[in-house]
Amino acid sequence: MPRELLAGRLDRRAVLKASLLAGGGLALDVLIPFPVNALEAQGAGAARLSAFVSIASDGTVTIMSKNPEIGQGIKTSLPMIVADELDCDWGQVRIAQADLDQARYGEQYAGGSTATPRDWMPMRQTGAAARAMLLQAAALKWGVDAGELATSKGRIHHAASGRSAGYGEVASAAAALTPPELSTLTLKRPDQFTVIGRPVVGVDSHRIVRGEGIFGVDTRLPGMLYAVYEVAPAHGGRLVKAEIAAATRSPGVKHVLPIVGNGDADSGLADGIAIVASSWWLANEARSKLQVEWDLSAAQGHSSSVYRAKADAAIASGAGADLRVDGDPTGQLAAAARRITARYDYPFIAHAPLEPQNCTARYADGKLEIWAPTQTPQRGLDQLHKVFGIDPQAVTLHLRRCGGGFGRRLVNDYMMQVVAIARELPGVPVQLLWSRHDDIRRDYYRPGGWHHFEAGIGAKGELVAFSDHFVTFGDGKTTARAAGFNAAMPPAGLVEHLRYSQSMMPTVVTTGALRAPGSNALCFASQSFLDEVALAAGTDLPHLMLTLLGARREIAPPGGGVPFDTGRARDVIEKVIETSDWARRPAQPGRAKGFAFYFSHRGYFAEVVEASVAGSAVTVHKVWVAGDIGSQIINPMGADNQVRGAVIDGLAQALAGQAIEFVDGAVQQSNFDNFPLARMPATPEVDIAWVRPDKSPTGLGEPALPPAIPALTNAIFAATGTRIRSLPVRLASA
Amino acid sequence: MRYRLNVNDATREVDVPPEMPLLWVLRDELGLVGAKYGCGAGLCGACTVHVNGAAQRSCQLKVADIGQAKIHTIEHIGATPVGERLQQAWLKIDVMQCGYCQAGQIMSACALLGRNARPSDAEINSAMAGNICRCGCYHRIRSAIRIAAGLAEEDGHAA
Numbered sequence: 001m002p003r004e005l006l007a008g009r010l011d012r013r014a015v016l017k018a019s020l021l022a023g024g025g026l027a028l029d030v031l032i033p034f035p036v037n038a039l040e041a042q043g044a045g046a047a048r049l050s051a052f053v054s055i056a057s058d059g060t061v062t063i064m065s066k067n068p069e070i071g072q073g074i075k076t077s078l079p080m081i082v083a084d085e086l087d088c089d090w091g092q093v094r095i096a097q098a099d100l101d102q103a104r105y106g107e108q109y110a111g112g113s114t115a116t117p118r119d120w121m122p123m124r125q126t127g128a129a130a131r132a133m134l135l136q137a138a139a140l141k142w143g144v145d146a147g148e149l150a151t152s153k154g155r156i157h158h159a160a161s162g163r164s165a166g167y168g169e170v171a172s173a174a175a176a177l178t179p180p181e182l183s184t185l186t187l188k189r190p191d192q193f194t195v196i197g198r199p200v201v202g203v204d205s206h207r208i209v210r211g212e213g214i215f216g217v218d219t220r221l222p223g224m225l226y227a228v229y230e231v232a233p234a235h236g237g238r239l240v241k242a243e244i245a246a247a248t249r250s251p252g253v254k255h256v257l258p259i260v261g262n263g264d265a266d267s268g269l270a271d272g273i274a275i276v277a278s279s280w281w282l283a284n285e286a287r288s289k290l291q292v293e294w295d296l297s298a299a300q301g302h303s304s305s306v307y308r309a310k311a312d313a314a315i316a317s318g319a320g321a322d323l324r325v326d327g328d329p330t331g332q333l334a335a336a337a338r339r340i341t342a343r344y345d346y347p348f349i350a351h352a353p354l355e356p357q358n359c360t361a362r363y364a365d366g367k368l369e370i371w372a373p374t375q376t377p378q379r380g381l382d383q384l385h386k387v388f389g390i391d392p393q394a395v396t397l398h399l400r401r402c403g404g405g406f407g408r409r410l411v412n413d414y415m416m417q418v419v420a421i422a423r424e425l426p427g428v429p430v431q432l433l434w435s436r437h438d439d440i441r442r443d444y445y446r447p448g449g450w451h452h453f454e455a456g457i458g459a460k461g462e463l464v465a466f467s468d469h470f471v472t473f474g475d476g477k478t479t480a481r482a483a484g485f486n487a488a489m490p491p492a493g494l495v496e497h498l499r500y501s502q503s504m505m506p507t508v509v510t511t512g513a514l515r516a517p518g519s520n521a522l523c524f525a526s527q528s529f530l531d532e533v534a535l536a537a538g539t540d541l542p543h544l545m546l547t548l549l550g551a552r553r554e555i556a557p558p559g560g561g562v563p564f565d566t567g568r569a570r571d572v573i574e575k576v577i578e579t580s581d582w583a584r585r586p587a588q589p590g591r592a593k594g595f596a597f598y599f600s601h602r603g604y605f606a607e608v609v610e611a612s613v614a615g616s617a618v619t620v621h622k623v624w625v626a627g628d629i630g631s632q633i634i635n636p637m638g639a640d641n642q643v644r645g646a647v648i649d650g651l652a653q654a655l656a657g658q659a660i661e662f663v664d665g666a667v668q669q670s671n672f673d674n675f676p677l678a679r680m681p682a683t684p685e686v687d688i689a690w691v692r693p694d695k696s697p698t699g700l701g702e703p704a705l706p707p708a709i710p711a712l713t714n715a716i717f718a719a720t721g722t723r724i725r726s727l728p729v730r731l732a733s734a
Numbered sequence: 735m736r737y738r739l740n741v742n743d744a745t746r747e748v749d750v751p752p753e754m755p756l757l758w759v760l761r762d763e764l765g766l767v768g769a770k771y772g773c774g775a776g777l778c779g780a781c782t783v784h785v786n787g788a789a790q791r792s793c794q795l796k797v798a799d800i801g802q803a804k805i806h807t808i809e810h811i812g813a814t815p816v817g818e819r820l821q822q823a824w825l826k827i828d829v830m831q832c833g834y835c836q837a838g839q840i841m842s843a844c845a846l847l848g849r850n851a852r853p854s855d856a857e858i859n860s861a862m863a864g865n866i867c868r869c870g871c872y873h874r875i876r877s878a879i880r881i882a883a884g885l886a887e888e889d890g891h892a893a
Contacts, residue, residue, distance in 0.1 A: 071832025208833035209821040211768020211808030218767040281758035354868040403834030648870030672777040681859040683872040
């Protein structure tokens with residue numbers, strides 16, 4: 001078994017506990033190990049249990065899905081793992097969405113493509129343990145050795161006597177047994193999988209095509225009112241005073257509540273005026289009748305043009321704090337036979353999930369019940385405690401399906417807002433929904449950034465030295481959220497002499513992680529510049545990368561973290577060279593291929609884009625993707641969709657014209673007309689090839705996105721000779 | 735104002751201001767939450783419903799202008815032969831990721847097949863260009879329409 005599989009196993013101190021379902025059947029709980037002091041603090045018998053599997057007497061298997069579903073398919077793929085090791089038929093499985101209870105279920109989090117690597121082994125063990133107990137129960141019933149029994153599609157068979165029983169027939173007896181030691185569990189070999197690796201339709205899909213109300217914004221409760229939350233017109237604005245009488249008299253309006261936050265829009269509660277009405281549209285209409293005085297002084301000067309000028313100055317100064325220095329970059333850059341420099345930049349962009357931010361809450365008798373489309377429910381709970389002093393034990397948090405995440409719902413600002421409202425209206429359920437304008441102007445944006453690159457090329461065309469001065473946002477000590485650099489970014493570790501340095505400027509704008517955070521921007525800048533280096537060195541980017549990667553080995557990032565496997569990188573690059581027929585260049589003028597590679601979120605992806613340019617119009621014809629996310633694609637149905645979506649997302653970031661701009665802290669974009677998303681007519685053909693080494697499976701929400709952007713911009717250069725050094729792509733008309 | 739609307743072949747009464755968009759009548763007054771709010775400006779198509787069989791953005795239709803027009807929503811579409819075929823095709827290749835836009839996509843696709851039973855890919859692109867899928871499921875949306883129209887055999891999940 002590969003070494004890294006062990007890391008994700010249930011702790012050896014974990015024990016299993018079985019219990020009877022009401023009405024018969026087995027419920028198998030996994031006791032998650034806690035530090036001893038935590039258990040003692042809870043008192044004897046306060047062991048908190050984690051329940052994933054239950055089997056009713058009719059054989060129906062219910063599997064709890066613990067993580068938020070944002071479109072990444074985790075609500076289907078984690079239960080698939082359990083079901084496979086349980087060896088039941090997928091058709092007899094029902095999926096139930098768990099409420100937030102991390103003590104019971106472990107981490108409940110959607111972000112960073114982390115769930116698959118973290119939960120792969122525990123989910124397998126959970127399924128295998130339940131199967132072992134069912135086998136033991138049948139063995140006792142029939143007076144045979146459990147080793148003589150086999151399972152298939154939810155039935156137990158005894159070949160010698162020809163007897164068989166459905167899981168439901170022995171589930172009650174199994175529940176009375178002592179669960180097995182984890183060390184005694186036998187897991188399937190990959191060739192024995194019957195669910196894992198098969199294309200499985202999403203567990204909510206049949207409800208979605210019928211229009212059933214399963215999203216956060218579809219939550220409907222008796223007596224529920226609808227709310228909007230009017231915030232300052234600029235980031236960092238504070239509420240001074242509000243004239244609310246006219247809004248209060250507006251049709252359908254029940255309450256108008258000025259709410260003074262805690263001055264921390266980033267991780268607290270922003271000031272705002274809540275309008276609560278019998279319909280969301282009526283609440284939203286009443287906004288125009290508010291007369292609010294805001295203090296916008298903090299936002300002065302926080303304009304895109306000012307940020308650009310500051311970045312220019314920082315780059316011109318040449319200064320910057322060193323993040324990583326290998327060898328002698330200064331000397332080697334100066335001594336190199338040739339030196340090339342280039343500057344790259346990219347804008348702030350919004351997440352714009354199609355379901356705007358929303359949350360529903362009811363506060364009554366000191367208890368708070370929340371229905372939240374969030375990627376980070378536990379952080380929401382922690383933030384409620386921090387902002388309002390709410391006891392987490394007094395909160396029930398239901399996870400609602402999210403209409404897209406992309407990192408936006410890692411932050412729970414909307415949850416703070418609806419709770420601020422619900423606390424004022426005890427007993428009344430309140431649904432807060434943001435307008436699209438709210439959603440665009442109050443995002444936690446992928447921050448813009450600027451890069452000044454230098455590369456030294458030796459006499460034989462080899463890369464001898466490399467540097468990147470990165471200008472980003474932060475308070476001078478730490479970078480803003482998701483505005484950091486990755487000191488392991490290639491070619492670090494692959495070139496002897498290297499400097500990465502950083503300058504930062506403050507911002508009042510809230511920033512955050514967007515799908516493939518960091519990588520979505522760093523890959524564009526670095527793989528585009530390396531394309532310039534490759535051409536200057538008389539080669540092309542895939543072959544420069546293969547040369548730099550050298551022998552197959554693992555490179556540990558400075559300060560620890562996930563190692564970079566140069567062999568896995570080589571394999572995806574060689575695969576996409578083959579699948580895209582890279583050596584064959586399109587014959588038509590103005591049409592060409594571009595390449596890029598990136599390693600992010602444990603996934604290795606190499607991509608080739610074929611595009612043509614006519615005047616200012618770019619057409620992407622085809623994208624070839626070669627990816628490595630380990631030995632096993634859990635649900636090929638979902639995996640294929642994730643890759644296509646990531647490619648389409650990346651291309652739209654570059655080509656659709658996405659940029660969020662500020663004037664004195666006020667966002668200039670408002671809706672999909674001026675912050676455009678991908679649409680069907682621009683969708684290229686996508687070809688996907690997998691490389692499947694004997695490595696533990698990893699996540700797929702993110703790593704296919706980053707290379708799509710520089711593969712496109714490198715194709716545009718190859719087609720036109722125009723180097724795209726700034727996003728979004730804006731070509732002059734011919 | 736009181737209005738009598740013909741929604742999913744039933745008469746429904748509401749008492750709302752004349753300017754209220756149909757989307758919010760459906761969602762907040764009638765409890766039909768299948769049509770989704772995405773932009774409020776007719777830019778994304780998540781709120782698409784049928785008005786006398788034609789795809790319309792319900793966020794842009796004032797209740798006062800609807801009169802006796804026949805409104806059909808995603809909740810009803812499975813009762814029509816084309817709608818049912820589209821739902822089955824959507825499930826066959828599991829079109830969706832987050833799924834939020836899919837009600838609007840199916841309503842637009844259903845209107846397309848209602849007026850053009852065998853659309854070309856270019857006609858599909860044109861008819862569906864007003865419906866945003868933020869997750870980028872466009873290959874599968876196109877394939878599902880082709881499957882429902884009988885233009886393509888199931889070509890696997892890698893549509």
